[in-house]
Amino acid sequence: MKSGFxxxxxxxxxxxxKKEVAYVxxxxxxxxxxxxxxxxxxxxxxxxxxxxxxxxQLMIAIKRARYLGLLPYIGxxxxx
Amino acid sequence: xxxxxxxxYEGMFVLPQSFVREDQQAAFGMIExxxxxxxxxxxHIAIWAERSLAYEINHVRxxxxxxxxxxxxxxxxxxxxxxxxxxxxxxxxxIVKPMPGFNLQEYIENSDREDIEDDIxxxxxIASLDEIGVDEVKS
Numbered sequence: 001m002k003s004g005f006x007x008x009x010x011x012x013x014x015x016x017x018k019k020e021v022a023y024v025x026x027x028x029x030x031x032x033x034x035x036x037x038x039x040x041x042x043x044x045x046x047x048x049x050x051x052x053x054x055x056x057q058l059m060i061a062i063k064r065a066r067y068l069g070l071l072p073y074i075g076x077x078x079x080x
Numbered sequence: 081x082x083x084x085x086x087x088x089y090e091g092m093f094v095l096p097q098s099f100v101r102e103d104q105q106a107a108f109g110m111i112e113x114x115x116x117x118x119x120x121x122x123x124h125i126a127i128w129a130e131r132s133l134a135y136e137i138n139h140v141r142x143x144x145x146x147x148x149x150x151x152x153x154x155x156x157x158x159x160x161x162x163x164x165x166x167x168x169x170x171x172x173x174x175i176v177k178p179m180p181g182f183n184l185q186e187y188i189e190n191s192d193r194e195d196i197e198d199d200i201x202x203x204x205x206i207a208s209l210d211e212i213g214v215d216e217v218k219s
Contacts, residue, residue, distance in 0.1 A: 068174055
């Protein structure tokens with residue numbers, strides 16, 4: 001008997017689904033802040049549903065934004 | 081020695097807001113001089129944003145972001161970054177290659193638009209996040 005556990009479909013990458021070249025830049029703070037927890041931690045690929053390339057692009061953009069002071073290294077909840 | 085090809089780069093400079101508000105021309109002049117010193121062709125310079133920093137840098141909380149596009153030889157980038165690090169008035173500097181398919185002329189024409197941030201958001205990305213229930217982080 002086959003169990004249904006391994007049959008779960010992987011979610012389609014939201015960027016690739018659009019089939020256009022979308023690029024996440026460090027200046028897109030609104031977009032980036034959606035992929036960061038209130039503590040300032042990035043979401044993993046499992047949570048974002050991105051493919052490896054897009055997840056890497058997101059990671060680089062978040063790190064650049066942090067360096068420029070656009071996003072926090074440590075979120076407001078942990079600062080106090 | 082062979083001369084290197086000049087490539088287009090994007091430079092973001094973070095300056096204290098008080099310094100820029102005091103004399104904007106002086107702030108722009110400072111960056112222009114920096115590029116002139118290292119033989120870089122400055123193509124575009126403008127204030128990108130005035131906002132409070134996510135964390136304090138050199139006891140500064142409010143900053144002005146100056147976005148520049150310039151053509152420069154690859155060797156000179158390190159020298160520009162080193163000069164910025166020594167400078168007292170520039171808090172941070174990030175020099176990167178522009179995003180793929182970037183058109184400077186198109187960017188300059190559309191730079192006055194206020195809704196430019198909305199273009200960047202991919203609707204499918206937002207929809208997928210709303211499905212999961214991720215809210216925007218309130219700063």
